Amino acid sequence: MLPIVEPSATLLEPPGLDPQVTTTWLVAFLRDELILRRKILRAVIGLSGGVDSAVTAFLCARALGPENVFAIRMPYRASNPSSLTDAALVVNATGIRCVTIDISAAVDGYLQCEPEADARRRGNVMARTRMLVLFDQSAKFDGLPIGTGNKTERLLGYFTWHADDAPPVNPIGDLFKSQIWTLARYLGVPEPLIEKAPSADLEAGQTDEADLGISYARADAILACFLQGYSDVATIERGFNREEVELVRRRVESTHWKRHLPTTAMLSNTAINEFYLRPVDY
Amino acid sequence: MADALALRAAIVQMKPEKGEYSSNLRSAREAFVQLAADPPNLVVLPEAAMTGYFLEGAVYELAVTAQRFAGDLAATWREASGGQTADLAAGFFENDAGTYYNSAVYVHVESRDERIVHVHRKMFLPTYGVFDEERFLSRGRHLGVFETDFGRMALLLCEDACHAITATLAAVKGARVLIVPSASPGRGIEAEGELASITQWRDTLRLAAIEHGIYVIYAGLTGFEGGKGMTGSSFIVDPRGSVLVRAPATDACIIRADLDLREIDRARATLPLLGDLAAALPDLLLDPELPLPRGGRDAADR
Numbered sequence: 105m106l107p108i109v110e111p112s113a114t115l116l117e118p119p120g121l122d123p124q125v126t127t128t129w130l131v132a133f134l135r136d137e138l139i140l141r142r143k144i145l146r147a148v149i150g151l152s153g154g155v156d157s158a159v160t161a162f163l164c165a166r167a168l169g170p171e172n173v174f175a176i177r178m179p180y181r182a183s184n185p186s187s188l189t190d191a192a193l194v195v196n197a198t199g200i201r202c203v204t205i206d207i208s209a210a211v212d213g214y215l216q217c218e219p220e221a222d223a224r225r226r227g228n229v230m231a232r233t234r235m236l237v238l239f240d241q242s243a244k245f246d247g248l249p250i251g252t253g254n255k256t257e258r259l260l261g262y263f264t265w266h267a268d269d270a271p272p273v274n275p276i277g278d279l280f281k282s283q284i285w286t287l288a289r290y291l292g293v294p295e296p297l298i299e300k301a302p303s304a305d306l307e308a309g310q311t312d313e314a315d316l317g318i319s320y321a322r323a324d325a326i327l328a329c330f331l332q333g334y335s336d337v338a339t340i341e342r343g344f345n346r347e348e349v350e351l352v353r354r355r356v357e358s359t360h361w362k363r364h365l366p367t368t369a370m371l372s373n374t375a376i377n378e379f380y381l382r383p384v385d386y
Numbered sequence: 387m388a389d390a391l392a393l394r395a396a397i398v399q400m401k402p403e404k405g406e407y408s409s410n411l412r413s414a415r416e417a418f419v420q421l422a423a424d425p426p427n428l429v430v431l432p433e434a435a436m437t438g439y440f441l442e443g444a445v446y447e448l449a450v451t452a453q454r455f456a457g458d459l460a461a462t463w464r465e466a467s468g469g470q471t472a473d474l475a476a477g478f479f480e481n482d483a484g485t486y487y488n489s490a491v492y493v494h495v496e497s498r499d500e501r502i503v504h505v506h507r508k509m510f511l512p513t514y515g516v517f518d519e520e521r522f523l524s525r526g527r528h529l530g531v532f533e534t535d536f537g538r539m540a541l542l543l544c545e546d547a548c549h550a551i552t553a554t555l556a557a558v559k560g561a562r563v564l565i566v567p568s569a570s571p572g573r574g575i576e577a578e579g580e581l582a583s584i585t586q587w588r589d590t591l592r593l594a595a596i597e598h599g600i601y602v603i604y605a606g607l608t609g610f611e612g613g614k615g616m617t618g619s620s621f622i623v624d625p626r627g628s629v630l631v632r633a634p635a636t637d638a639c640i641i642r643a644d645l646d647l648r649e650i651d652r653a654r655a656t657l658p659l660l661g662d663l664a665a666a667l668p669d670l671l672l673d674p675e676l677p678l679p680r681g682g683r684d685a686a687d688r
Contacts, residue, residue, distance in 0.1 A: 119576055120576050120580065121575040121576055122575055122576070122577065122578050123575075123577075123578065125575055125580060125581060126575045128636070129572065129575070129581065129615060129636070131634075132610070132615065132635075132636035133610050133613070133615060136610035137610060137613070138614075140403075140609075141404075141610075168652060217440055282576075319673075380443065381442035381443040382442055382444050383404065383440045383441060383442050383611065383612050384612040385402055385404045385438075385446065385611055385612045386405050386441070386442075386444050
């Protein structure tokens with residue numbers, strides 16, 4: 105009998121990464137984008153207590169030095185207290201600077217005019233208030249707001265438009281959530297932040313995976329198939345079930361608009377970003 | 387002049403400031419001053435070396451004639467080196483009377499004047515995914531080889547060199563040194579040790595060097611352009627496929643190596659694939675099953 109050699113079976117696992125290569129690349133990215141191009145030495149990060157902003161803070165601390173990274177903790181009165189303590193673990197581990205600004209008064213000041221607002225609207229108001237604070241604190245500290253949105257939530261449209269996605273520079277936006285976890289372990293992000301269930305913390309007991317209806321690991325693996333051109337049928341043939349594939353497809357295809365700038369009526373052959381095309385760093 | 391037996395080659399891995407042509411020339415000058423202390427015969431710079439790569443419509447504001455670019459490059463070298471003789475090769479955006487190309491020039495510089503030896507216009511303009519070259523630029527139509535004091539050479543710009551056939555044709559036409567100015571936005575973090583796109587470039591050009599018994603000089607642009615990081619990683623590979631010297635990915639730097647040009651003949655004697663190919667090429671290219679126009683290039687235009 106001759107030995108038969110075949111490729112290993114197709115795995116239903118999310119994409120991996122080399123954390124050392126990725127870290128080197130992202131640190132170079134942050135230095136080039138902030139210091140070389142914009143002549144800005146400081147980064148300002150909304151530190152939520154979650155793993156995404158923690159990874160971003162660790163990367164910025166490596167790129168700019170911890171003394172040049174300003175973390176802003178922005179609790180609302182209904183936020184989980186553990187979010188604050190988890191964010192403090194990151195501050196202690198990195199040596200970055202930190203301020204805490206309670207957004208309850210600002211959020212409630214508006215929402216008292218809109219008492220009927222449901223949880224989704226209230227969550228969006230909180231996210232947009234945090235962005236207002238982040239940009240203003242950036243002006244105060246002479247720094248640049250740094251984005252903390254990951255590729256999974258960007259693809260699924262699981263973010264508040266012109267809030268979470270507003271900062272001009274984002275080092276982790278091309279990393280799936282599963283890759284963020286791997287990177288977090290490499291960077292030394294405190295274990296409680298890696299182990300806990302991801303949550304937007306806009307409502308008590310909320311988790312991302314319950315909101316989305318699928319685990320990040322499954323969603324990332326399916327998204328990776330989509331992005332490589334696999335149809336739903338071909339994705340299901342790889343071992344995923346129809347319901348989860350359709351759920352992911354539906355979320356991606358209903359949120360393309362969230363990944364673009366506003367739609368502007370074109371009236372001339374000099375329309376900005378249609379005919380008049382200049383790169384962002386020109 | 388008889389062909390030299392050795393070529394002292396250097397690469398200036400540029401990290402340009404987007405659109406700042408004069409400022410980037412000054413950066414090149416600083417590198418040239420360093421090199422002039424022990425001057426090389428040939429200095430290679432990357433694709434889009436003085437402007438950055440992703441320009442979109444700004445290319446029409448930054449493109450210059452080949453004469454202007456060669457003159458600026460030569461004057462910069464002359465000033466930095468105190469008028470020493472050298473050959474320079476670099477990528478630039480070319481304006482030829484209102485037609486725009488992604489080009490590279492090879493220029494021979496002496497103490498008082500310079501001579502353009504060759505201009506290569508990029509033939510393969512990537513226009514997919516993140517790339518948009520053919521939206522703004524015209525395609526080159528000719529893969530030329532040219533004579534230098536160091537033997538026959540060819541220039542291929544970035545994607546030109548991704549197609550095995552271009553290096554093959556250059557080698558069949560007698561090129562012994564292949565110069566590849568490049569601007570490659572990095573991607574692929576799943577592989578171990580380095581970005582997948584860096585490995586791909588080295589694999590591709592090592593194979594070309596081994597198959598044809600040629601030196602390959604790859605000059606990569608570095609620096610981030612709107613989130614897209616150019617992978618630098620310039621290298622020189624010898625005719626047996628050994629990487630003689632290699633630059634890091636994310637930093638501007640100079641790399642240099644002395645190339646023993648006799649090594650080309652030795653490598654070809656050991657592995658005479660190029661001679662074999664030259665003999666079989668007519669059978670391969672005249673194959674009626676190939677989707678080629680019969681009756682010359684003009685037939686393809688109709």
